[in-house]
Amino acid sequence: MKQDISALMDGELFEDEAENLLGRLTSDSAVHKNWSVYHLIGDVLRQPEHIHSDLSAKVRERLQDEPTVLAPRARAVKQNIRTYALSAAASLSAIGVVAWMSLQISPEVAPQMAMQHIALRPVSMHTRTNSNDYMIAHQEFSPSMDMNGDASYIRTVSYSRDEVVLQNNPSEKQPR
Amino acid sequence: MRLRVVFCGLLLAVVANVYAEERPVGLDWLEIAAFAGHQTDYSGVFIYHYDNRVETSNIIHVAEANGEYEKLGSLDGPKREIIHHDGQVWVYNHHQLVHVGSRQGRNRFPSLLAEQLAALSANYQSKLLPVERVAGYNTQVILFQPKDNLRYTHKIWVHTDTGLLLKAAVLDDKNKLAELYAFTQLQIGGKIDRSWVKECDSVLLHDNELSSSAETAKVITTTNSGWVADMLPSGFKKTMEIQRPMHHGKHAPVTQIVFSDGLSAISIFIEPNDGDEDDVNGLSSRGAVNLYHKILDKNLVTVVGEVPPRTVMQVLDSVRYNGK
Numbered sequence: 001m002k003q004d005i006s007a008l009m010d011g012e013l014f015e016d017e018a019e020n021l022l023g024r025l026t027s028d029s030a031v032h033k034n035w036s037v038y039h040l041i042g043d044v045l046r047q048p049e050h051i052h053s054d055l056s057a058k059v060r061e062r063l064q065d066e067p068t069v070l071a072p073r074a075r076a077v078k079q080n081i082r083t084y085a086l087s088a089a090a091s092l093s094a095i096g097v098v099a100w101m102s103l104q105i106s107p108e109v110a111p112q113m114a115m116q117h118i119a120l121r122p123v124s125m126h127t128r129t130n131s132n133d134y135m136i137a138h139q140e141f142s143p144s145m146d147m148n149g150d151a152s153y154i155r156t157v158s159y160s161r162d163e164v165v166l167q168n169n170p171s172e173k174q175p176r
Numbered sequence: 177m178r179l180r181v182v183f184c185g186l187l188l189a190v191v192a193n194v195y196a197e198e199r200p201v202g203l204d205w206l207e208i209a210a211f212a213g214h215q216t217d218y219s220g221v222f223i224y225h226y227d228n229r230v231e232t233s234n235i236i237h238v239a240e241a242n243g244e245y246e247k248l249g250s251l252d253g254p255k256r257e258i259i260h261h262d263g264q265v266w267v268y269n270h271h272q273l274v275h276v277g278s279r280q281g282r283n284r285f286p287s288l289l290a291e292q293l294a295a296l297s298a299n300y301q302s303k304l305l306p307v308e309r310v311a312g313y314n315t316q317v318i319l320f321q322p323k324d325n326l327r328y329t330h331k332i333w334v335h336t337d338t339g340l341l342l343k344a345a346v347l348d349d350k351n352k353l354a355e356l357y358a359f360t361q362l363q364i365g366g367k368i369d370r371s372w373v374k375e376c377d378s379v380l381l382h383d384n385e386l387s388s389s390a391e392t393a394k395v396i397t398t399t400n401s402g403w404v405a406d407m408l409p410s411g412f413k414k415t416m417e418i419q420r421p422m423h424h425g426k427h428a429p430v431t432q433i434v435f436s437d438g439l440s441a442i443s444i445f446i447e448p449n450d451g452d453e454d455d456v457n458g459l460s461s462r463g464a465v466n467l468y469h470k471i472l473d474k475n476l477v478t479v480v481g482e483v484p485p486r487t488v489m490q491v492l493d494s495v496r497y498n499g500k
Contacts, residue, residue, distance in 0.1 A: 131460045131467050133422055134445055138465070138480040141416060141434045142441035 202302025202318045203293050205334050212339030215239055219369070220311070220362035221251065226355045226463025238370055245373045259376045266376045273379045296438030299323055299411035300330070308333060310342040311359040320439060325349050326409035326487040328464055330439055338364055346464035348484060355463035396420045401431045402499020403446050407490045409483070411437040422447075440464075442481035442491060449476045459485055468492045 008021050219236045232251040237244065242262070249257040259266040265276050296302075305317035315333035322329060329351075333343035343358040399419045412435040422430045422445075430447040449471050459468045468488045469478035472495065479492040 130423075131462070134443070134467055134469075134478050134480050135462060135465055137420070137422060137430075137432060137445070138434075138441070138443040141432075141443065142436070142482060 201304060202320065203297060205316060205318050205332070205339075206296075207293070208339040209332065209334045209341040212335075213237075213341060214244060216338055216340050216364060217368050218340060218362060218364045220359050222357060222359045224355075224357050225353070227461075232360075236368060236372075238368060238373065240373065245370075245376070247372055259372065261373075261376060266379060273375055275376075275379055292436065292438045294438075295411055295413060295436070296320070299327070299409075299437045300439060305331075307336065310335075311362045313337070313342060313362065313364075315342050324409060325484070326490070327437065327440055327483050328354060333358075335364075340364060346482065399431065400499075401433065401446065402497055403431065403433060403444065403495060404498045405433075405435075405444060405479075405491050405495045407494035408435055408442070409437070409487060412442060413437075415441070440482035442479060442483060442488070444491070444495060445476075445478040445480070446495075447476050449474050459489070461485065473497075 004017070004021055217238045219234075221232060221234050224231045224233065231253070234249050234251055235246065237246045244261065246260045247257065248260075249255070255268075257268040259273070266273050267276050268274070300320040300322055303319045303321065305319055307314050308317050309315070310333050314336045316336050318332050318334065320330040320332075329347040329349075331345045331347065332341060334340070335342050340362075342362065344356070345353060346355040348354050397419050399417055401417060401419075415434045415436050417431070417433045419429050419431055427450070428448055430445050433444045433446075435442045435444075459466065461467065464482045465480060466483065466485045466488045467478065467480045468485070469476060470492060471477075477492060477495050479488050479495070481488055481491075
């Protein structure tokens with residue numbers, strides 16, 4: 001029955017079968033429910049904002065909980081997949097910008113970058129060999145960003161996204 | 177107005193210097209950019225591109241009577257905002273401004289010391305390239321090409337009027353981009369929002385007793401650790417050797433030795449190995465920064481630097497203890 005409904009939606013049923021099914025849709029509540037669900041799934045896939053049924057809330061929730069994992073990798077420590085996934089999404093749309101920017105540097109670079117796969121580079125999240133700590137500690141004394149003034153903290157801001165922990169213990173005193 | 181006078185003064189001094197010492201002009205632009213970064217009021221949006229990511233941030237920098245204030249904020253991903261002033265750092269935590277401590281040992285202007293510039297000129301060939309337009313401003317482009325393949329190429333775009341650094345790139349020996357920083361939108365001088373400046377001043381006032389800067393200063397000490405690295409690329413000189421806390425204070429203090437060739441730096445971290453790692457041999461990188469670590473005797477040794485992976489590995493393999 002579900003197959004028939006889905007075939008009907010895709011316009012793959014013969015006319016008489018379609019008529020028969022449509023007749024049952026109005027009379028049979030189970031059939032009607034399936035019809036709703038299939039349309040809903042279609043709607044959600046096309047335009048998540050325009051969902052118009054009760055089932056929508058649950059489906060949207062499920063969709064949102066699915067992480068957009070582009071390059072699966074094993075992690076020893078719990079990580080915030082969602083944050084990483086969000087950055088990956090940003091990278092996807094930004095790659096056009098990057099390709100354009102790279103043209104400023106050298107024409108040869110641009111095609112390479114445009115063709116590169118978006119691979120999430122694994123950051124070692126193991127207990128002490130966490131690269132973040134060392135890179136931040138190194139940044140404090142490196143001259144290469146000194147000419148950028150305090151823009152060296154760009155890297156700190158980037159690093160912080162993957163590890164949502166402040167480096168020093170903040171004094172959480174509220175301003176009066 | 178004040179900015180222009182100051183800048184012109186510096187330019188004159190620098191030009192005089194050039195004729196006096198015949199120093200490559202590229203280095204002068206570096207010094208100009210460093211100076212302008214500290215002295216100029218500006219507000220803008222920039223992108224930071226590294227690996228396959230592009231991250232957008234905004235920045236406001238103002239030079240007040242009591243020093244510089246700088247606010248840096250992330251424009252994509254989780255919202256993060258950082259304020260710097262006078263060596264102190266503030267962060268917005270749930271809409272409250274919180275003082276989180278001090279930064280250590282940043283070189284401030286005149287930050288490019290004579291030795292550093294001399295090292296630079298020995299290790300890199302600087303070359304002036306044609307003027308290009310960045311974020312709507314004309315910039316002088318300078319290329320710093322390394323004299324060996326153990327370091328990266330650096331390229332900078334400096335605004336011809338104010339000397340502000342508008343774009344900077346690090347390239348590898350195949351001319352592939354390792355890292356890029358560029359303004360996409362920039363306002364120089366004029367009316368810039370300073371409301372946040374008063375806010376962090378008031379937070380600091382109340383936090384003075386709890387300021388961690390005094391405590392941090394106590395726990396970072398210069399040291400003579402006895403560790404050396406034989407295979408550092410030529411021109412890298414030791415700039416500091418310290419003992420410092422790391423890993424949120426959960427392990428013993430770490431020895432950090434920093435070497436620099438004037439444009440990039442390499443840090444060697446040595447700490448006792450207490451068997452806490454499950455995977456130690458590894459290379460990781462972020463943009464232009466590469467990191468390599470391994471266990472050496474009973475120590476965990478980590479090398480980090482804005483140098484190619486082969487250099488980081490070469491340095492790590494040459495680290496040894498030379499003390500008593």
